[in-house]
Amino acid sequence: MSEHLYAVIVGCGRLGALLANQLSRKGHSVVAIDNDADAFAGLAAEYSGFRIEGEATELAVLKEAKVDKADLVISTTREDNVNLMVAQIAKEVFKVPRVMARVFLPEYEDSYRRMGIEVVCPTRAAADMFLNALAEEEGSPK
Amino acid sequence: MNILIVGGGKPVYFLCRTFLAKGHEVTIINRDHDECIQLARRLNATIVHGDGSDPVILEEAGAHAAGAVLAVTPNDQDNLAVCQIAQLRFDTPRAVALANDPDNEEVFKKLGVSAFSTTRIITSLIEQRTLLDDVINLIPAGEGKVNITEIALTEESPVSGNALRDLALPHGCLVAVVLRNGDAVVPDGSTELRAGDHIVVITLPGNHGPALRAITGETA
Numbered sequence: 526m527s528e529h530l531y532a533v534i535v536g537c538g539r540l541g542a543l544l545a546n547q548l549s550r551k552g553h554s555v556v557a558i559d560n561d562a563d564a565f566a567g568l569a570a571e572y573s574g575f576r577i578e579g580e581a582t583e584l585a586v587l588k589e590a591k592v593d594k595a596d597l598v599i600s601t602t603r604e605d606n607v608n609l610m611v612a613q614i615a616k617e618v619f620k621v622p623r624v625m626a627r628v629f630l631p632e633y634e635d636s637y638r639r640m641g642i643e644v645v646c647p648t649r650a651a652a653d654m655f656l657n658a659l660a661e662e663e664g665s666p667k
Numbered sequence: 668m669n670i671l672i673v674g675g676g677k678p679v680y681f682l683c684r685t686f687l688a689k690g691h692e693v694t695i696i697n698r699d700h701d702e703c704i705q706l707a708r709r710l711n712a713t714i715v716h717g718d719g720s721d722p723v724i725l726e727e728a729g730a731h732a733a734g735a736v737l738a739v740t741p742n743d744q745d746n747l748a749v750c751q752i753a754q755l756r757f758d759t760p761r762a763v764a765l766a767n768d769p770d771n772e773e774v775f776k777k778l779g780v781s782a783f784s785t786t787r788i789i790t791s792l793i794e795q796r797t798l799l800d801d802v803i804n805l806i807p808a809g810e811g812k813v814n815i816t817e818i819a820l821t822e823e824s825p826v827s828g829n830a831l832r833d834l835a836l837p838h839g840c841l842v843a844v845v846l847r848n849g850d851a852v853v854p855d856g857s858t859e860l861r862a863g864d865h866i867v868v869i870t871l872p873g874n875h876g877p878a879l880r881a882i883t884g885e886t887a
Binding site: 582583584585604605606607609610611613614617618630632633636639640 | 720721722723742743744745747748751752755756768770771774777778
């Protein structure tokens with residue numbers, strides 16, 4: 526990820542703001558979208574990207590964010606279905622090369638991964654980390 | 668057929684009632700507990716309380732056996748997810764999503780889900796009706812590629828008193844049915860149109876306007 530990216534971050538909650546701040550700090554062009562203007566308070570003072578207030582499931586809002594020009598779209602809203610819809614539109618309609626979505630429901634992972642969406646499931650990731658930590662303790666010599 | 672509807676509000680209630688009256692079996696998935704109780708009291712349908720895009724709830728609602736899944740919630744993202752999960756996980760033969768945002772009708776089709784937009788349908792109905800007083804009914808078919816229009820003929824209609832074969836109708840316009848005195852007749856070239864007839868005309872969008880003008884004489 527060394528080259529300059531045009532990244533659209535959908536959902537500017539804790540995770541979205543964190544991603545937007547980090548990508549902006551690394552010198553990438555960032556657009557953050559959220560349906561609540563107050564959410565942008567989570568963006569750092571040095572964040573140099575754009576903010577768009579609107580529903581990302583509306584095509585008009587994604588067009589305003591110039592998603593057709595984006596190298597990367599990450600959808601991080603609280604709603605799985607919003608993230609999956611945005612990710613699919615970014616991939617299939619706007620042909621964005623790299624598209625990722627946060628999905629809480631582990632049952633969704635397989636179905637959408639088969640459709641070519643890069644899915645990050647925090648529920649499963651956290652479960653794996655807990656289980657790995659337990660396994661390490663069990664495996665360690667007493 | 669087993670029809671699975673995801674959504675709520677008056678549209679779902681009346682949809683369900685209509686399907687039941689036609690002899691279908693209906694299951695409704697609704698997120699609101701109180702509404703579920705109301706629906707269960709008023710409809711002879713199976714009501715499942717929960718999130719219709721959750722595979723576990725869909726399974727509980729019998730998605731495997733559903734002949735059709737209809738997602739009509741006010742949230743497009745949920746309607747898309749319901750239909751995709753139904754198709755991917757339960758091999759539902761037919762899943763249809765409501766596109767609240769008319770732009771999403773096209774988007775959903777690109778994502779492999781058939782969709783309809785009530786906004787677009789109502790807009791087109793209103794446009795057609797206000798455009799021409801004599802147009803009684805207009806149904807888009809073939810995903811909008813064909814229009815089926817019912818037109819009332821009056822004394823002023825330029826086609827009244829003429830046989831079909833003598834009409835100068837645009838190419839690709841078919842008078843499919845003539846309704847007269849309560850009878851529906853499929854006409855041939857010799858059929859003469861009269862004031863008081865209702866005719867059902869099939870047109871393509873490109874010649875819809877010219878065809879209607881030729882039949883009604885209105886220039887609007």
